[in-house]
Structures are given as structure tokens and as C-alpha cells.
């Protein structure tokens with residue numbers, strides 16, 4: 134029988150960091166299992182190409198359940214299915230979040246999950262020096278400004294300032310409030326080595342591949358965790374047309390993401406007992422919180438045609454600029470994030486360099502949905518119901534976000550560029566609300582389905598050290614453990630969770 138000390142399931146944003154950190158101890162054997170292939174598709178490295186990866190072979194291709202508040206629409210929910218995970222297909226925008234986001238986590242996780250604990254981890258994972266990330270193997274993820282911003286992105290920043298937003302040169306230092314060009318996770322631009330995507334597969338996993346104690350198994354799907362008398366002993370894996378069990382002596386770490394991690398738990402008999410029994414899965418541990426607390430950033434795209442076109446550089450990540458705006462008195466951090474791209478639809482690569490899109494998104498939604506098991510067949514997708522806008526507060530914020538985005542688009546120099554009818558016909562409250570319901574899409578940041586919490590918290594799935602409650606030898610590190618949303622893009626926080634989990638494991642296993 135094949136045996137490892139640690140098995141990590143999912144080579145995504147968190148899984149690559151965790152596997153690299155765990156395998157730094159030569160005395161421990163680590164197996165990293167990934168459902169998707171190796172990340173050798175050249176489009177992954179090219180910053181501009183990420184929309185081409187959506188809906189293809191490297192995407193799990195999920196869709197939500199019909200969303201009652203979005204006129205019954207089912208939304209596409211891209212998730213990376215490749216080494217690098219969603220970090221291999223994402224837009225590379227680097228936002229750390231507000232310190233208050235992490236302090237809010239302390240409400241669930243106590244002292245282990247405060248801003249003071251989380252923020253130092255970012256310095257360990259990300260390198261913000263402009264010179265970072267040459268062709269040699271970087272040990273941290275380089276973060277860089279775009280050396281050649283698209284002229285429309287510059288026009289957006291100028292227009293937003295004229296509209297009244299303050300300039301912000303770096304959303305990760307000081308306040309998030311204001312408008313500016315995004316910094317992104319990419320290598321520096323050097324002669325003969327153009328800037329490329331830098332994700333945790335590139336910076337953390339790749340340099341660790343030569344270690345004798347690290348095995349990476351791509352194209353291998355974990356079907357369930359084997360749970361025997363309350364202990365996770367191994368995983369059932371489908372690889373090359375065959376299924377086999379691989380055993381972990383010390384621990385199994387689930388890093389399969391917000392959709393797959395709760396799905397795997399439920400397929401393993403860990404979840405709400407009545408629901409599992411209802412689809413014929415034998416119950417190992419009743420954990421009612423598995424699949425609950427699902428939430429996401431919802432974004433509305435306002436797309437405009439322009440009188441002129443400008444080619445988009447291959448090194449553009451498309452989502453080149455953005456802004457943060459506080460709407461509600463007493464908000465601990467901005468309520469709306471604006472994202473700007475020099476293309477007509479953020480979720481679709483049409484009209485590259487002809488037209489632009491401004492996408493307001495709600496930063497800390499109150500709506501909470503659920504992920505449930507449709508069937509005991511591991512090949513079937515679970516039912517994903519984010520219950521978007523089920524809390525009316527979220528609609529209010531998005532309507533106001535759309536109003537602001539329309540005003541900025543009408544302000545010069547952006548207003549000067551546009552032609553054709555505006556995306557919303559009229560600005561009455563009803564029109565704006567209908568526009569939101571007809572056009573809102575995911576900003577690609579679902580979190581929360583295996584939320585962390587204290588032992589006394591009935592709906593907690595993992596304890597503050599990320600151990601699955603009621604099962605020994607099983608931990609989770611990915612976006613699913615996030616209890617409440619980050620103000621801004623979530624990749625950085627997820628990578629930090631991967632590092633945190635590896636530290637907990639090393640401490641617990643000596």
C-alpha cells in the first residue's frame with residue numbers, strides 16, 4: 134500500500150503554498166493530488182489571456198442554481214482545474230483586504246485569526262519590491278505595477294478623480310479608499326523574459342518539485358476521504374482510469390476550494406446527517422455547517438463602446454484599474470469595489486481594446502447561500518446556491534455602485550471616449566435595480582462553505598487550527614474556511630491560509 138505522512142488535496146492557491154511548506158521538512162513525505170493537468174498551457178503565463186481559460190478544459194465549469202433575486206438566472210462559476218487552481222486562471226489583481234476584515238475573523242476564530250496574526254504572513258508570501266521576480270526561481274509571489282497601463286485605464290483613473298474619488302497609489306498600504314491602477318501578481322518585465330503570471334504554483338510549488346519527499350500527482354481526482362472510527366486515514370483517488378486508496382500516516386489537508394472541499398466532505402459522510410442520508414451517503418460525522426455560509430462578491434458590468442480603439446498589451450491583466458468607495462456611515466472599510474477593464478465585458482474577452490467596462494461589486498455581502506449534495510455520485514456537481522441579493526442591503530449597495538459607475542463613465546476624459554447608448558436606459562431606481570438583477574455576475578470570489586469557528590459553535594466546520602471537527606487527521610486550508618468576506622480580491626488571503634495551515638501542522642506533528 135502506498136503511504137505518505139501528509140496528503141494535500143488540490144494544488145490551488147492554498148494547496149501549493151501548504152505542500153511547499155510541509156515538504157520543506159525533509160523528514161516528512163508529502164503527496165499533492167490535483168484533479169487537473171500540469172500548468173503547461175501557455176495561456177496561463179500570459180496575463181492578458183485569462184478570460185480564454187474560462188469555460189474550457191481547465192475550468193470545472195460550475196453553474197449556480199437559478200437565482201431568485203436575479204430573475205432566475207443561473208450564473209457561470211469558473212474554478213480552476215489545473216495545477217495552480219483558480220490562481221492559474223485568475224485576473225491577478227492583488228488586494229490584501231482591510232485590517233478590519235481579519236479582526237472580524239477573530240469573532241469566529243479567536244486570537245489566532247486577527248489582523249496582527251494575518252498581515253505579517255503577506256510579507257512572507259508576497260514580494261512587493263518592483264525588482265522582484267526575474268527568470269530565476271522566486272521564493273515569494275512578485276507583485277508589480279503595470280509598466281504600460283492602457284490609455285483607457287488612465288482615463289478611468291482621471292475621470293474618477295474628477296468625479297470626486299481620491300487618488301490611491303497602492304490599495305494595500307494605508308487606506309483602501311480611492312481610485313488607481315491595480316498592482317498584480319506577475320514577474321517583472323525583463324529583456325527576453327516578458328512579464329508572466331506569478332501564482333503559488335509558480336513561486337512556491339515549482340521550486341519545491343525537486344525535493345525527494347514531495348510527490349505531485351496531477352490528473353488525479355480524489356473521490357472521497359476514508360474516515361474510519363472518526364479518523365481520516367486516506368483518500369480514494371481516481372487516476373488513469375483506476376481507483377485506489379492512498380494512506381496518510383499523519384494528516385490529510387483538503388485544499389480543494391469553496392466548492393470541492395465541502396463536496397468532498399459530504400461525499401465522505403461528513404456533513405448535515407439528514408441531507409447525507411437523503412442521498413444515500415452513510416453518515417460518518419454529523420456536521421451541520423458543511424456547505425453553509427456560502428457567499429461571494431457580486432459584480433455588475435457596465436460596458437461601453439468607444440470612438441477609438443487601442444491595442445491591449447499582452448502583459449495587461451485586463452482588470453487594470455479600480456477603486457474602493459465607502460457608502461454607509463460606520464462601515465469599517467469600503468462597501469463597493471470598482472474594477473475597470475479596457476474591454477467590453479469583464480466576463481468575456483470580446484472587444485479587447487475597443488470599449489471598456491466598469492464593474493461595481495459589493496465588498497462584504499450579507500447574503501448567505503448553501504452548497505448541497507445532489508447525489509452520491511462524485512462525478513456530479515453539487516448544487517450551488519449563493520442566494521445572491523437575498524439580503525436587501527446587498528441590492529442597495531449595488532444600485533448605488535451602478536449609479537457611481539455611470540457618473541464616472543460620463544465624466545471626461547472617459548465620457549469623451551464613449552459612443553453609442555449608455556448600458557442602462559435611464560437612472561430611475563427601478564431601472565438601476567432591474568439592471569442589477571439582469572446583469573450581475575460573480576466576481577469569482579466564493580468563500581465560506583467550511584467556516585472556521587470555536588468548539589462551541591455548532592455551525593463551525595473547522596476549529597481555529599483548521600482541524601475538521603469530529604474527525605482526527607483531517608484539516609482544511611482554502612477559501613472555504615473564510616468566515617466573512619475580504620474587502621477586495623481574496624487570493625492573497627487564501628494563500629496566507631495555506632501557509633497558516635502548514636504551520637499548524639508542523640507545530641502539531643513536531
Ligand SMILES: Cc1cc2nc3c(=O)[nH]c(=O)nc-3n(C[C@H](O)[C@H](O)[C@H](O)COP(=O)(O)OP(=O)(O)OC[C@H]3O[C@@H](n4cnc5c(N)ncnc54)[C@H](O)[C@@H]3O)c2cc1C
Nearest residue numbers: 143145146147168218219223224225226355393612622624
Ligand atoms: C476567473 C477568476 C478570476 C479571479 N480573479 C482574481 C483576482 O484578480 N484577484 C484575486 O485575488 N482573486 C481572484 N480570483 C479568486 C482566487 O483565484 C481564488 O479565490 C483562489 O484561487 C481560491 O483558492 P483555493 O485554494 O481556495 O482554491 P483553488 O485555487 O480553486 O484550488 C483548488 C484546487 O483543488 C483542485 N481540486 C478540486 N477538487 C479536487 C478533487 N476532488 N481532487 C483533486 N483536486 C481537486 C482544483 O482542481 C484546484 O486546482 C479569481 C478567480 C477566478 C476563477
